[in-house]
Amino acid sequence: MGAFLINNSCNNLDLVPLDKLTAENYYKTSSEFDGAIFAAYSSIQDFWGTSTETLGEEGEFWKISVVTSDDVKAEPASDPISKDLDNLNIRPSDKPFAAIYTQIYEGIYRCNIVLENLEKENELTDDEKARFEGEAKFLRAFFHFEALKLWGTPPLVLVTPKDLTTLSAPNATKDALFASILSHFGDAFTNLPVSWGDEDIGRATKWAAKAYTGKVNVWKADWDAAIAAFEEVIASNTYQLIDTDNPDQDLEDLLAFDNEN
Numbered sequence: 001m002g003a004f005l006i007n008n009s010c011n012n013l014d015l016v017p018l019d020k021l022t023a024e025n026y027y028k029t030s031s032e033f034d035g036a037i038f039a040a041y042s043s044i045q046d047f048w049g050t051s052t053e054t055l056g057e058e059g060e061f062w063k064i065s066v067v068t069s070d071d072v073k074a075e076p077a078s079d080p081i082s083k084d085l086d087n088l089n090i091r092p093s094d095k096p097f098a099a100i101y102t103q104i105y106e107g108i109y110r111c112n113i114v115l116e117n118l119e120k121e122n123e124l125t126d127d128e129k130a131r132f133e134g135e136a137k138f139l140r141a142f143f144h145f146e147a148l149k150l151w152g153t154p155p156l157v158l159v160t161p162k163d164l165t166t167l168s169a170p171n172a173t174k175d176a177l178f179a180s181i182l183s184h185f186g187d188a189f190t191n192l193p194v195s196w197g198d199e200d201i202g203r204a205t206k207w208a209a210k211a212y213t214g215k216v217n218v219w220k221a222d223w224d225a226a227i228a229a230f231e232e233v234i235a236s237n238t239y240q241l242i243d244t245d246n247p248d249q250d251l252e253d254l255l256a257f258d259n260e261n
Contacts, residue, residue: 138204214229
């Protein structure tokens with residue numbers, strides 16, 4: 001009888017965790033979606049920072065994006081991978097490629113979670129939904145664009161995997177990637193604000209989306225579309241070029257800490 005009571009009590013346990021929110025109970029309020037979208041932004045921060053979340057990477061992205069160019073030279077005391085990349089000895093098995101691949105698709109996954117939960121029941125206003133959709137689509141396009149630049153025809157992942165059979169995504173075509181990325185930046189342009197308040201400096205804006213539309217079209221070699229997008233950004237009078245009539249000073253000002261954002 002005692003054993004029966006114990007088993008019966010176990011069967012009636014409340015299995016909802018007491019120390020955390022479940023996904024089903026989370027994505028409801030503006031602050032919760034704000035936290036979710038910040039998680040997607042943080043995947044960009046991992047590009048340049050040090051992380052132990054994946055492969056123990058230490059700013060691997062700069063090795064791929066800068067050391068392989070003429071802008072930076074690996075010093076004699078640099079790590080072996082940096083020296084090799086400086087000499088264009090590139091091996092896909094090196095940590096920088098695995099690290100950035102993981103960070104890119106982590107960011108895409110986080111964007112997909114936001115977009116999928118925006119379609120479910122929540123407490124957001126229509127304006128909040130549009131803004132979060134704009135940010136998530138901007139970031140999902142940004143991550144896919146980075147993947148396209150690095151690998152040419154990487155997977156196009158627009159939904160979160162629901163079971164083990166969908167974990168492996170096939171490579172996409174360049175046409176499909178360009179179409180999706182440009183569509184996303186177009187939606188972001190429609191839904192994002194022109195600017196944010198001081199507490200939100202650095203978040204994606206309407207004209208950042210339009211500028212990326214131009215950049216993507218440069219990679220697509222659609223020069224007319226690229227020029228049209230860049231001219232819209234210029235005509236917005238939101239930004240201006242740094243021009244001191246001294247190119248060296250211009251570069252120093254551009255990268256100066258007090259000119260951030």
